Amino acid sequence: MTTVEKPLAVPTTAPRAGGIGSSAVRKEDDRLLRGDGRFTDDVEPARALYMAVLRCPYPHARVLRVDTSAAERLDGVLHVLVGAQVRAATEPLPVLRPVPGAPRLPYFALAQDVATHEGQPVVSVVATSRHLAEDALELIDVDYEPLPHVIDVLAALEPDAPVLHPEVLDSNLLAANSDGSGDPEARMAEAHVVVEGRFRINRVTALPMETRAVVAEWRPGARELTVHVSTQVPHLVRKSLAEVLRLQESDIRVVASDVGGGFGLKLGVFPEDVLACLHAMALRRAVKWTEDRAEHFRASTHARESVHDYRIAADAEGRILAMTNVYATDIGGWNSPFGSAQLSSVVLNGPYRVEDGYAERRVTLTNKTPIGAYRGYGQPEVNFAYERLMDTLARRLHLDPVELRAANMVKQEDLPWRNPTGAVYDSGDYERCLRMAAEAIGWDAHRDAPRVPRADGRLVGIGFSSFVERTGYASARFLANRGSQFGAHESVTLRANRSGGIDVYTGVSSMGQSSETAFAQVVSDVFGIAYDVVKVHAGDTASSPLNTGGFASRTMIAAAGALKEAADELARKTLRLAAGKLEAEAADLEIAGSVVRHRDVSGVQVTLAEVFTGAITGQGIPPGEDPGMEATSHFEPSDAAYSFGTAAALVSVDPGTGEFDVERFVMVHDAGTVVNPTIVEGQIRGALAQGFGAALTEELRYDPDTGQLVNGSMVDYFVPTAADLPPLELLHTEVASPVTPFGVRGVGEAGTIPPGAAVANAICDALADHGVELSSLPITPESVWREISGRAAHVDTHLNPSPGDLPDGGDGY
Amino acid sequence: MSTASEVGTEPLVTVTTTVNGQEVTATVPPRLHAADFLRQRLGLTGTHVGCEQGSCGMCTVVVDGEAVKSCLLLACQLDGRSVRTVESLAEDDRLNPLQQTFKEEHALQCGFCTPAFLMTATALGQQGRGCPSREEIREEIAGVLCRCTGYENVVTAIERWFAEHPQRAEDADPSPEALR
Ligand code: FES
Ligand code: FES
Numbered sequence: 001m002t003t004v005e006k007p008l009a010v011p012t013t014a015p016r017a018g019g020i021g022s023s024a025v026r027k028e029d030d031r032l033l034r035g036d037g038r039f040t041d042d043v044e045p046a047r048a049l050y051m052a053v054l055r056c057p058y059p060h061a062r063v064l065r066v067d068t069s070a071a072e073r074l075d076g077v078l079h080v081l082v083g084a085q086v087r088a089a090t091e092p093l094p095v096l097r098p099v100p101g102a103p104r105l106p107y108f109a110l111a112q113d114v115a116t117h118e119g120q121p122v123v124s125v126v127a128t129s130r131h132l133a134e135d136a137l138e139l140i141d142v143d144y145e146p147l148p149h150v151i152d153v154l155a156a157l158e159p160d161a162p163v164l165h166p167e168v169l170d171s172n173l174l175a176a177n178s179d180g181s182g183d184p185e186a187r188m189a190e191a192h193v194v195v196e197g198r199f200r201i202n203r204v205t206a207l208p209m210e211t212r213a214v215v216a217e218w219r220p221g222a223r224e225l226t227v228h229v230s231t232q233v234p235h236l237v238r239k240s241l242a243e244v245l246r247l248q249e250s251d252i253r254v255v256a257s258d259v260g261g262g263f264g265l266k267l268g269v270f271p272e273d274v275l276a277c278l279h280a281m282a283l284r285r286a287v288k289w290t291e292d293r294a295e296h297f298r299a300s301t302h303a304r305e306s307v308h309d310y311r312i313a314a315d316a317e318g319r320i321l322a323m324t325n326v327y328a329t330d331i332g333g334w335n336s337p338f339g340s341a342q343l344s345s346v347v348l349n350g351p352y353r354v355e356d357g358y359a360e361r362r363v364t365l366t367n368k369t370p371i372g373a374y375r376g377y378g379q380p381e382v383n384f385a386y387e388r389l390m391d392t393l394a395r396r397l398h399l400d401p402v403e404l405r406a407a408n409m410v411k412q413e414d415l416p417w418r419n420p421t422g423a424v425y426d427s428g429d430y431e432r433c434l435r436m437a438a439e440a441i442g443w444d445a446h447r448d449a450p451r452v453p454r455a456d457g458r459l460v461g462i463g464f465s466s467f468v469e470r471t472g473y474a475s476a477r478f479l480a481n482r483g484s485q486f487g488a489h490e491s492v493t494l495r496a497n498r499s500g501g502i503d504v505y506t507g508v509s510s511m512g513q514s515s516e517t518a519f520a521q522v523v524s525d526v527f528g529i530a531y532d533v534v535k536v537h538a539g540d541t542a543s544s545p546l547n548t549g550g551f552a553s554r555t556m557i558a559a560a561g562a563l564k565e566a567a568d569e570l571a572r573k574t575l576r577l578a579a580g581k582l583e584a585e586a587a588d589l590e591i592a593g594s595v596v597r598h599r600d601v602s603g604v605q606v607t608l609a610e611v612f613t614g615a616i617t618g619q620g621i622p623p624g625e626d627p628g629m630e631a632t633s634h635f636e637p638s639d640a641a642y643s644f645g646t647a648a649a650l651v652s653v654d655p656g657t658g659e660f661d662v663e664r665f666v667m668v669h670d671a672g673t674v675v676n677p678t679i680v681e682g683q684i685r686g687a688l689a690q691g692f693g694a695a696l697t698e699e700l701r702y703d704p705d706t707g708q709l710v711n712g713s714m715v716d717y718f719v720p721t722a723a724d725l726p727p728l729e730l731l732h733t734e735v736a737s738p739v740t741p742f743g744v745r746g747v748g749e750a751g752t753i754p755p756g757a758a759v760a761n762a763i764c765d766a767l768a769d770h771g772v773e774l775s776s777l778p779i780t781p782e783s784v785w786r787e788i789s790g791r792a793a794h795v796d797t798h799l800n801p802s803p804g805d806l807p808d809g810g811d812g813y
Numbered sequence: 814m815s816t817a818s819e820v821g822t823e824p825l826v827t828v829t830t831t832v833n834g835q836e837v838t839a840t841v842p843p844r845l846h847a848a849d850f851l852r853q854r855l856g857l858t859g860t861h862v863g864c865e866q867g868s869c870g871m872c873t874v875v876v877d878g879e880a881v882k883s884c885l886l887l888a889c890q891l892d893g894r895s896v897r898t899v900e901s902l903a904e905d906d907r908l909n910p911l912q913q914t915f916k917e918e919h920a921l922q923c924g925f926c927t928p929a930f931l932m933t934a935t936a937l938g939q940q941g942r943g944c945p946s947r948e949e950i951r952e953e954i955a956g957v958l959c960r961c962t963g964y965e966n967v968v969t970a971i972e973r974w975f976a977e978h979p980q981r982a983e984d985a986d987p988s989p990e991a992l993r
Pocket of ligand 1: 873
């Protein structure tokens with residue numbers, strides 16, 4: 001295993017242009033730069049109609065009566081759907097990644113008797129223009145009986161809380177489960193010190209710049225439902241729509257061409273997708289719906305909100321003896337297709353060696369917009385908690401927080417290693433990233449300096465956050481045990497064409513993660529063909545092999561193997577066919593750019609176009625060879641790969657007001673073998689920007705009295721602009737993963753993980769003499785000032801672990 | 814259900830405007846905003862819509878030399894004015910220098926925000942000022958959000974474009990005749 005320390009943009013050896021390791025120019029860019037992308041709202045079939053959706057304005061209400069007669073009389077209105085029609089025509093929406101042990105909630109595309117969150121669809125209307133469809137909504141009369149609501153995730157677990165789904169559950173606890181091993185309670189009892197805290201994580205949202213959108217067309221004679229939809233998972237949408245609409249999968253084609261950002265939000269089927277299909281099937285005309293931003297804030301999905309009661313036990317030298325996390329995580333009013341982030345339990349110990357530990361999760365229903373997946377999927381939440389506590393522990397024991405971290409990290413030589421929940425960390429040098437971050441930020445000089453104000457009156461602190469990031473899935477068997485509706489593999493079809501190029505067909509849609517580029521690089525590298533003539537066709541279920549889709553930082557991990565297998569197969573056949581034409585041995589030939597040539601005899605060569613044409617026509621191929629030049633491969637990596645790293649923040653604070661400024665931020669990260677350094681750096685920067693938003697400025701707030709979202713617009717919800725982000729310094733190591741092809745690790749999510757903890761730790765370091773311990777996100781000048789001035793509310797209750805039923809982590813993850 | 818009319822009963826107004834060098838006359842509902850007009854009536858779908866509230870910047874186009882959020886304008890307010898959209902930038906088959914720099918600097922991921930940054934930078938280039946600092950560029954483009962890139966490469970691309978193309982104002986603003 002080698003560790004290479006280098007800035008990303010400068011590879012140590014020059015890779016072949018367009019091959020693995022090169023910063024190939026992106027395949028996606030030309031169309032997007034010209035305004036020639038095809039996002040779902042750009043699709044405009046002839047005689048299209050437009051849908052608008054009436055939504056429940058209350059957090060919890062019984063729908064007593066719906067009168068649509070005036071809307072139906074409006075000129076231009078063609079079709080109206082209410083809850084009873086949807087109930088008769090469809091099945092409930094499926095959950096793709098269920099919470100183990102959770103009962104199925106009957107979530108239909110339109111509210112049935114009771115709506116459980118503001119924004120839940122109640123009536124949908126189709127008209128000849130969007131304006132008219134929205135006018136029609138104004139004419140619909142609904143009688144609601146507002147019901148008592150509950151917004152706070154802990155209050156929802158109280159015995160007197162209104163129960164959201166009494167027909168299925170006695171309380172708002174959708175499911176509780178525990179993962180762990182050893183005897184952490186015994187370790188706690190014998191420990192020299194136990195640090196603990198309650199950490200509150202804010203409700204945020206992924207907020208892709210392109211909202212959701214769908215265009216549905218139905219040809220009854222052909223039994224063909226074509227659905228253009230902005231999704232990360234076209235094949236899973238097809239599967240889900242078939243179930244909900246009671247169709248055969250073969251009746252449905254789903255197309256996601258360009259997707260304007262997903263980040264986990266666009267996973268699975270949403271109610272409006274089903275509604276557009278129902279209208280289109282009734283009207284036999286194309287029906288289009290594009291979510292407006294006010295709807296997006298209330299009717300897509302939110303993320304992250306949770307309360308974590310964490311404990312770390314250590315001996316007098318700071319060696320960690322046990323770590324536990326009992327947490328309540330909000331799932332909102334329904335179980336969305338990817339509801340409840342699952343990785344808070346899996347990586348509860350981060351990069352630290354902990355033998356005795358557990359995570360106990362309580363998935364809790366509240367009268368808010370459903371929670372879905374969002375980049376990071378539970379990992380930023382727990383990183384904030386365990387990294388805050390590591391600093392608390394260091395202060396308690398008067399230890400250097402860097403040395404405390406280094407001493408407890410899983411060592412390179414101990415990997416692979418199984419953590420208390422059963423997750424197998426594959427490989428890496430965690431300490432090296434930490435040391436690099438400490439050096440880059442100037443920790444040694446800072447540590448020994450007194451915490452006195454600078455000339456400008458500000459106090460300066462440095463904070464660290466070390467993390468691991470699970471990328472990909474352990475296996476299909478693991479997913480099956482958890483009830484997930486998809487596999488751990490990825491699939492591609494490679495098809496040579498008569499022009500001498502290769503077409504790549506994938507069900508992974510293009511949403512900014514550069515998969516078209518990276519896929520073409522792998523094919524070019526493995527096959528030897530020029531990068532320019534590899535064309536990737538993405539996101540159409542009619543042409544791509546059945547696959548899983550782009551999420552969980554898994555695309556490259558799994559797809560790289562499928563691409564390699566298929567490209568190898570095509571290359572072998574290409575060489576055999578070329579050998580026949582050139583009357584040479586296949587072993588003496590090589591593929592180079594646009595030709596197959598003899599390695600030793602110059603001038604003996606044949607073009608790929610000629611070889612491919614021969615294969616496609618079946619003319620002039622050697623006896624015993626089948627016609628055709630096409631390969632499909634499905635590949636499941638042997639295990640999940642764990643990316644890792646450490647971030648360091650240097651923050652100055654005004655001790656009078658709590659106002660603070662992140663002056664430097666260093667991110668040291670390892671994503672294994674890098675397929676394209678430019679893309680990897682872009683993924684890290686983008687994820688860091690989202691991490692900073694969630695850490696410092698973003699929070700969806702609900703009014704506890706009305707139960708309504710207070711800041712559900714882009715004017716009131718603050719995502720970082722170009723002027724808001726601190727300068728980011730990226731460093732990089734490259735430890736190849738042994739469990740994936742080429743040694744790649746996923747890269748999409750790491751940046752979301754450390755900003756909150758690193759910034760909070762820096763502020764607490766700066767204000768060490770004030771005894772400030774930040775424990776909730778987002779971190780704002782106000783929250784810092786409250787801490788400084790002793791106005792923060794402190795809790796002394798905590799969630800009690802359920803005694804006695806601590807399952808062994810086993811080999812589940 | 815209504816069968817009488819499929820167009821509804823909205824009154825219409827007439828607008829005459831120049832879009833990417835072409836004069837266009839259209840009858841539109843008074844409440845149609847300029848972004849929808851460009852996208853739905855003229856088929857210029859490179860201009861995107863992200864909030865219809867003037868806060869995301871996705872719909873930015875250049876109107877009479879200024880970067881403008883087209884969701885905040887009604888189509889009828891374009892009357893007599895000159896509009897440029899992202900579709901006007903590439904020269905035949907070639908990306909223009911600004912687009913090329915975005916490509917080389919990996920200043921886009923999903924690309925949904927990209928036309929808005931390109932048009933914001935184009936308007937900035939037309940103001941005939943010297944190379945802005947990175948900080949100034951950050952402030953200038955802060956009206957356009959991007960959820961993918963973290964902005965760093967967008968800033969770098971615009972900075973490089975200013976540095977390498979001092980004649981950008983002429984590049985960026987061909988006369989309507991030249992475009993025709
Ligand atoms: S769509 Fe115009 S600013 Fe957001
Ligand atoms: S590239 Fe996706 S929003 Fe900017």
